[in-house]
Amino acid sequence: MGRVAQLNVAAAEQALADAGLLQDERICDGRMGVACGSSSGAAKDVADMGRLLLDGTSPSFSANTYIRVMPHTTAANVAIFFGLKGRVIPTSCACASGSQGIGYAYEAIKFGKIDMMLAGGADELCAAHAYVFDSLYAASLKNHAPHTTPAPYDAQRDGLVIGEGAGMLVLESYEHALSRGATIYAELVGFGTNGDGSHVTRPEPATMEACMQLALADAGLPTHTIGYVNGHGTATEQGDIAETQATHAVFGQNIPISSQKSYLGHTLGACGALESWFSIAMMNEGWFAPTLNLHQVDPRCGELDYIQGTGRYLQTEYVMNNNFAFGGINTSLIFRRWS
Numbered sequence: 001m002g003r004v005a006q007l008n009v010a011a012a013e014q015a016l017a018d019a020g021l022l023q024d025e026r027i028c029d030g031r032m033g034v035a036c037g038s039s040s041g042a043a044k045d046v047a048d049m050g051r052l053l054l055d056g057t058s059p060s061f062s063a064n065t066y067i068r069v070m071p072h073t074t075a076a077n078v079a080i081f082f083g084l085k086g087r088v089i090p091t092s093c094a095c096a097s098g099s100q101g102i103g104y105a106y107e108a109i110k111f112g113k114i115d116m117m118l119a120g121g122a123d124e125l126c127a128a129h130a131y132v133f134d135s136l137y138a139a140s141l142k143n144h145a146p147h148t149t150p151a152p153y154d155a156q157r158d159g160l161v162i163g164e165g166a167g168m169l170v171l172e173s174y175e176h177a178l179s180r181g182a183t184i185y186a187e188l189v190g191f192g193t194n195g196d197g198s199h200v201t202r203p204e205p206a207t208m209e210a211c212m213q214l215a216l217a218d219a220g221l222p223t224h225t226i227g228y229v230n231g232h233g234t235a236t237e238q239g240d241i242a243e244t245q246a247t248h249a250v251f252g253q254n255i256p257i258s259s260q261k262s263y264l265g266h267t268l269g270a271c272g273a274l275e276s277w278f279s280i281a282m283m284n285e286g287w288f289a290p291t292l293n294l295h296q297v298d299p300r301c302g303e304l305d306y307i308q309g310t311g312r313y314l315q316t317e318y319v320m321n322n323n324f325a326f327g328g329i330n331t332s333l334i335f336r337r338w339s
Contacts, residue, residue: 001042001068001073001077002041002042002043002044002045002068002069002073002124003042003043003044003124004038004040004041004042004073004074004122004123004124004269005042005068005073005074005077005078005122007122007123007124007164007165007166007270008036008038008074008077008078008120008121008122008166008168009077009078009081010166011120011122011166011167011168011273012034012078012081012082012118012120012168013082014168015118015120015168015169015170016082016118016170018170018183019170019182019183020180020182020183021116021170026116026180027082027083027084027116028082028083028084028085029085030085030086031086031114031115031116031176032084032086032114032115032116032117032118033079033084033086033087033088033089033105033108033114033116033117033118034075034078034079034084034086034088034089034105034117034118034119035075035087035088035089035090035091035100035101035102035104035105035108035117035118035119036074036075036078036089036090036091036097036098036101036118036119036120036121036122036168036273037071037072037074037075037090037091037092037093037097037098037100037101037121037269038073038074038092038097038121038122038123038268038269038270039092039094039095039097039123039129039268039269040069040071040092040123040126041068041069041070041071041073042068042069042073042124043124043126043127043128044060044068045064045065045066045068045069046069046128048060048061048065049061049065049066049069071090071092072088072090072092074090074092074121074122074269075088075089075090075091076088076090078118078168082118084118086114086116086117087108087113087114087117089101089104089105089108091104091121092269093325093327093329094268094269094325094326094327094329095232095234095266095268095269095271095272095323095324095325095326096193096272096323096324096325096329096330096331097121097123097268097269097270097272097325098120098121098122098167098269098270098271098272098273098274098275098276098323099121099271099272099273099275099276099321099323099331099333100193100272100329100331101119101120101121101272101273102119102120102169102171102188102191102272102273102276102333103191103192103193103331103333104119105117105118105119105171106119106171106188106191106333107191109171109172109173115172115173115176116170116171116172116173116176117170117171117172118168118169118170118171119168119169119171119273120166120167120168120169120270120272120273121166121167121269121270121271121272121273122165122166122167122269122270123164123165123166123267123268123269123270124164125162125163125164126162126164129162129268130162133159133160133162133236136201137159138159138160138234138236138237139159139160139161139162140157140158140159140160140161140235141158141159142158146161148293149161149235149293150234150235150261150262150265150266150293151235151262151291151292151293151294151295152231152233152234152235152240152259152261152262152291152293152294153231153233153235153240153244153259153291153294153297153298153301153306154235154293154294154295154296154297154298155296155297155298155299156295156296157235157236157237157240157293157298158235159235159236160234160235160236160261160265160266161235161261161265161266162265162266162268163261163264163265163266163267163268164267164270165264165267165270165274166270166273167270167272167273167274167276167277168273169273169276169277171188174187184338185280185284185338186280186283186284186335186336186337186338187335187336187338188333188334188335188336189218189219189221189318189334189335189336190215190216190217190218190219190220190221190332190333190334191214191215191218191331191332191333191334192210192211192212192213192214192215192216192217192218192330192331192332193211193214193329193330193331193332194207194210194211194214194330195207195327195328195329195330196328196329196330197328198328199328200326200327200328201326202238203238203239203242203243203324203328204242204328205242205243205245205246205249206246207328207330208242208243208246208247208322208324208330209246209247209249209250210330211322211330211331211332212246212247212250212320212322212332213250214332215320215332215333215334216250216334218334219318219334221318221334223250223251223252225317225318226251226255226316226318226319226320226334227256227283227314227315227316227317227318227319228255228256228257228279228282228283228288228314228316228319228320229247229251229255229256229257229304229319229320229321229322230257230258230259230260230275230276230278230279230319230320230321230322231243231244231247231257231258231259231322232259232261232271232322232323232324233257233258233259233260233261233262233291234259234261234266235259235261235262239324240298240301241298241300241301241302242324243322243324244257244301244302244304245301245302246302247302247304247322248302248303248304249302251304253303253304253305254305255304255305256288256304256305256307256312256314257304257305257306257307258288258289258290258291258306258307259291260274260275260278260289262291262292262293262294263289263292271323272321272323272331272333275321275323276321276333276335279319279320279321279335280319280335282319283316283319283335283337284337284338286313286314286315287311287312287313287314288307288311288312288313288314289307289311290307290308290309290310290311290312291306291307291308294306294308295308316337317336317337318334318335318336318337319334319335320332320333320334320335321333321335
């Protein structure tokens with residue numbers, strides 16, 4: 001495995017252990033599948049392949065190079081490492097990889113196709129990812145003051161910061177969880193996903209808004225039941241403005257919102273899974289983390305209740321996590337507190 005697959009497998013192992021399923025034979029008989037993805041394969045192996053194309057030779061190139069580079073390297077390696085024989089759904093779509101993995105896993109279980117799914121995403125820290133955003137004038141330049149960046153939604157933000165990580169959740173039907181006495185952290189009640197259909201890197205507020213409405217419709221919930229929105233909050237100008245305008249159009253000005261990318265940077269394929277878990281954990285704790293480095297909200301952003309400073313104690317039964325990716329791919333997930 002390349003590093004990105006190693007990260008994903010390690011997160012999956014922790015999730016299975018926490019769920020009491022790591023040594024359970026039920027995960028290997030077709031009742032569990034996996035849905036996850038990443039922005040790309042392992043960086044070192046991409047470089048080895050590029051070197052072969054450019055120079056005609058690459059000392060590190062081997063039969064395993066493509067396996068570590070292929071778009072579904074995370075999903076395939078998780079399935080093989082744990083012997084999962086259920087459906088394998090690769091969701092390699094940049095910043096929406098993790099949340100699409102969770103959403104597609106939810107749909108597979110909801111429609112009776114499978115009992116259990118591992119779902120999430122991963123990405124490894126890679127200089128090429130930083131170069132990509134730098135070429136788009138979307139990367140932070142505050143190398144001299146790293147503690148001040150990224151600053152999602154702030155008027156003085158200057159771009160995103162790349163991070164790395166992996167997050168995996170165990171999803172299963174309620175009946176299956178009940179039958180084995182599983183610990184339940186939350187219920188996933190709504191999923192929406194759509195495409196902008198307009199531009200590969202410029203986000204579209206109207207379709208972001210439509211995506212949130214799809215999730216609400218799937219959950220059968222009115223907007224006022226959502227007590228917190230976990231924003232995508234990349235600290236890019238176009239992304240922050242489009243996302244918050246769309247969120248305002250759905251929920252109005254009083255919805256609390258914050259971004260965990262201010263803590264970890266943009267973990268790309270992992271962010272949808274990590275931020276889903278943060279949403280669940282904060283909902284269960286009744287305390288919601290503020291956006292770091294948010295001092296003055298950009299007036300071009302939508303009018304919302306931005307959580308700043310020391311955080312917010314808040315009791316709510318439902319939270320929404322939103323992620324928006326290159327290619328115009330939008331996702332919204334709604335979680336219900338389990339009690």
